[in-house]
Amino acid sequence: MADALPPLREVVARYGLDAKRSLGQNFLFDLNLTARIARAAGPFDDTTIVEIGPGPGGLTRALLEQGARVIAVERDPRCLPALAEIAAYYPGRLTIIEGDALEMDVAALVRSYAPVVPDAREMSDRESSAKSDSAVAMDSRSGLRPVGNDSRRSARICANLPYNVATALLTKWIAAEPWPSVFDRYVLMFQREVALRIVATPKERADYGRLAVLCGWRTKARILFDVSPAAFTPPPKVTSSVIELTPNPKPLHCDPRALARVTQAAFGQRRKMLRQSLKSLGVDASALLAAAGIDETKRAEEIDVAGFVALANALSAQ
Ligand code: SAM
Numbered sequence: 001m002a003d004a005l006p007p008l009r010e011v012v013a014r015y016g017l018d019a020k021r022s023l024g025q026n027f028l029f030d031l032n033l034t035a036r037i038a039r040a041a042g043p044f045d046d047t048t049i050v051e052i053g054p055g056p057g058g059l060t061r062a063l064l065e066q067g068a069r070v071i072a073v074e075r076d077p078r079c080l081p082a083l084a085e086i087a088a089y090y091p092g093r094l095t096i097i098e099g100d101a102l103e104m105d106v107a108a109l110v111r112s113y114a115p116v117v118p119d120a121r122e123m124s125d126r127e128s129s130a131k132s133d134s135a136v137a138m139d140s141r142s143g144l145r146p147v148g149n150d151s152r153r154s155a156r157i158c159a160n161l162p163y164n165v166a167t168a169l170l171t172k173w174i175a176a177e178p179w180p181s182v183f184d185r186y187v188l189m190f191q192r193e194v195a196l197r198i199v200a201t202p203k204e205r206a207d208y209g210r211l212a213v214l215c216g217w218r219t220k221a222r223i224l225f226d227v228s229p230a231a232f233t234p235p236p237k238v239t240s241s242v243i244e245l246t247p248n249p250k251p252l253h254c255d256p257r258a259l260a261r262v263t264q265a266a267f268g269q270r271r272k273m274l275r276q277s278l279k280s281l282g283v284d285a286s287a288l289l290a291a292a293g294i295d296e297t298k299r300a301e302e303i304d305v306a307g308f309v310a311l312a313n314a315l316s317a318q
Contacts (some may be wrong), residue, residue: 005089011082012056019234023076024162026232027055033231034062037242040224041158041187044068048114052101052159056082059160064090071095071113102165107182110155117154155182160189167194167211174218175256186245195223195241205301210263216305219245258312266300273297288314
């Protein structure tokens with residue numbers, strides 16, 4: 001292995017990685033904290049981590065240090081040389097993808113770059129020999145073998161997300177089809193205010209909304225710990241939280257697009273009764289509520305996830 005990696009602050013200075021607000025750049029240099037986040041995403045075993053926004057690579061280093069294989073998606077080309085140094089230090093364990101994570105199918109990245117999980121019970125002799133033959137087809141940057149399906153891959157997303165696109169990314173991942181996806185867990189840093197909106201139930205009325213319904217439908221979400229603004233460079237104005245979302249393998253059946261429509265209509269006018277707010281769907285709101293078995297005088301914040309699923313299914317049936 002090459003000499004130890006240089007300190008992050010030195011790397012940031014060397015490559016001129018001044019934080020850009022437009023890219024939600026708040027970097028972590030505290031090694032104890034990056035190690036703590038990485039531990040929350042472990043254990044790694046045969047799991048590939050997809051990291052969104054590695055930046056200069058603080059969390060990436062911690063993940064690799066703890067034994068993960070990482071596919072890192074970074075939009076800022078200025079960060080690529082710093083990430084290439086890390087890839088050279090951990091040969092074959094870090095794949096760097098330049099681009100906008102919002103435009104990417106992250107499950108497809110796993111199919112392309114994560115190895116299949118070795119499983120002696122499943123792997124036939126024929127497959128084993130094909131696997132060793134395939135060394136010639138390895139990806140030149142990562143050393144990982146591009147492969148075709150994800151049924152025997154294990155993957156997880158771990159990221160200190162860029163705040164300006166964090167909820168858009170999460171919504172995209174949780175609404176993705178098919179479900180469950182290849183990811184067995186999501187360990188993500190958000191602004192605390194957003195984290196509270198993700199884990200809220202109807203009991204926390206002010207925070208309960210579209211995000212909580214979507215995440216509550218397909219995952220079990222919990223806040224792991226808070227992170228003070230002082231931990232970041234530059235410090236954001238607010239406290240952050242690391243959350244964990246564990247996919248529910250069998251969520252109640254419903255079309256995510258219908259769920260998005262009913263929650264948008266209901267929470268768009270959250271102080272109004274549902275018989276009024278759901279009119280914006282352009283349907284007979286009273287009939288929809290009756291079909292879903294919901295009292296039409298209720299307000300959005302009084303309806304639990306199962307209620308919204310019933311409404312979405314009633315909408316789909318129209
Ligand atoms: N992981 C690093 C850390 O913890 O120090 C940086 C985290 S910083 C909050 C967010 C990172 O996401 C930045 O490196 C930024 O350039 C990157 N980023 C912003 N928008 C992105 C996008 N749409 N796709 C991929 N990366 C993005």
